[in-house]
């Protein structure tokens with residue numbers, strides 16, 4: 299049994315044994331099946347309560363169990379848990395498929411949907427009805443028997459091919475290494491980069507230094523190595539992954555994935571895959587996304603060109619007669635940045651002690667929303683390092699449990715994330731409050747030094763806390779629409795908006811004081827941190843937008859593409875081209891966000907979310923960054939509402955108009 303402990307019905311982590319998970323899941327699946335049988339055997343005509351709402355509540359126990367298990371699998375896993383995950387995943391996808399392809403269930407859902415105008419439902423119930431019906435339709439429930447077979451074959455082949463794409467990419471990434479044996483080849487590399495490369499070589503039982511195509515190794519080499527021809531070599535290896543006409547080549551796979559996605563969209567009645575995806579996004583349709591991309595490209599391209607020209611001049615001052623190539627960018631950019639702003643992690647970190655930052659963030663939410671955070675060590679945890687808090691509202695009302703898990707350890711995934719052990723929802727008159735967890739990988743304290751954060755980690759802290767607020771302040775009826783259960787291009791608004799405080803002097807002055815002396819961070823340092831944020835922002839914009847163009851092109855096909863992959867992407871990304879062409883390279887064959895991960899027709903979303911957060915924050919800028927009234931409106935119109943209405947409706951209620959790109963351009967120094 300997976301049990302819960304009083305008084306908050308928190309997960310009793312200390313009592314859970316790994317061998318309890320599978321039986322618990324089997325029980326929960328059986329229970330959900332029985333609940334659905336009950337809906338189907340109801341003699342009354344289908345209505346909102348006996349069908350839509352009942353379906354929503356039938357899955358509560360199962361969903362809670364999934365949260366617990368998969369969160370533990372990310373934060374504190376081991377071989378046994380991973381094994382269970384492998385066993386469990388097909389069971390769950392089969393269960394959810396059984397629901398959407400259950401014809402009797404779909405016909406009840408449809409019967410209710412068809413009367414939606416006569417039902418006088420609340421906006422939230424209306425949304426639940428719409429989302430429920432849509433999820434059946436989007437998974438093929440409305441197709442005739444023959445089309446259903448094609449649909450299932452298409453999705454099956456798609457999932458095989460996306461896995462194959464990822465596998466090829468991983469294999470080619472792992473297969474390559476740059477092995478250096480002469481010390482002379484290490485010119486320019488800082489000691490920590492050299493040490494890591496030596497360690498990599500030792501782990502392979504070879505002498506010298508090894509650089510790989512994986513993130514820290516590759517990016518550090520491109521940034522610091524003085525050897526231009528080695529940078530070119532590594533760049534070419536990275537940018538030609540899965541483009542070697544061998545058994546790991548991804549060109550045919552990409553074309554087939556795009557074709558299958560188109561086929562799936564066509565079956566469901568959409569002209570392109572992008573239209574199918576975007577129907578469930580704040581941006582709504584491909585036309586709007588394309589206009590958005592064009593607008594931001596137009597606004598940032600002149601700055602990006604200036605930045606390239608400036609860096610070209612800078613490079614010429616350092617190295618006669620070179621034409622800036624892609625493998626020169628990070629290298630010279632790093633040098634120029636150091637010349638312009640002498641800020642580094644080493645200088646900033648002593649001012650950002652974890653405990654101080656935690657307190658400052660608690661205070662910030664106290665000032666904005668009147669919240670208080672009360673430590674409660676009685677709440678069971680899955681690891682002794684996890685801290686637990688009760689969050690209370692301004693009137694003392696209990697709002698949420700909060701788990702904070704700061705430090706890396708074996709068994710925890712990299713990165714940082716926010717998640718729940720329980721989502722806010724209401725049953726009858728009971729408001730079930732959420733159990734929210736934030737997981738980080740911050741630097742551990744040592745014997746002589748507390749945990750000190752980098753500036754980026756401070757932003758990460760704020761970012762994840764913003765996600766947590768979306769959940770903590772949620773005031774919705776249905777689990778599936780509450781908290782962070784919103785459209786994907788809207789979910790980063792509450793998190794990204796919080797990062798803005800890290801660029802405000804007024805707040806930084808409060809947060810940053812030296813851990814040993816207590817002395818405030820010098821004003822000049824704060825100024826430099828803020829100024830350096832916009833270094834090369836035009837270039838960064840254009841690079842990200844070029845990926846968005848590539849993504850939209852592959853997913854706006856209305857006919858299968860049979861031509862050359864490089865020609866295709868060259869056409870797609872031409873408006874953002876800043877460098878001379880490099881032959882033998884291909885971007886799409888390594889674009890795992892859209893061909894392996896879940897960002898198909900969604901890459902634009904990164905920039906979209908920045909537009910939202912900058913536009914939303916501009917209201918705080920106008921009224922004051924601690925303004926209670928603005929915060930209250932953000933809480934009422936956005937944070938408490940989850941996905942209960944279309945995000946554009948919620949957004950306009952807060953901001954008074956649709957998001958404008960102006961505040962983002964201004965913030966990024968791209969306004970001309």
Ligand SMILES: [Zn+2]
Pocket residue numbers: 761765790793
């Ligand atoms: Zn996020």
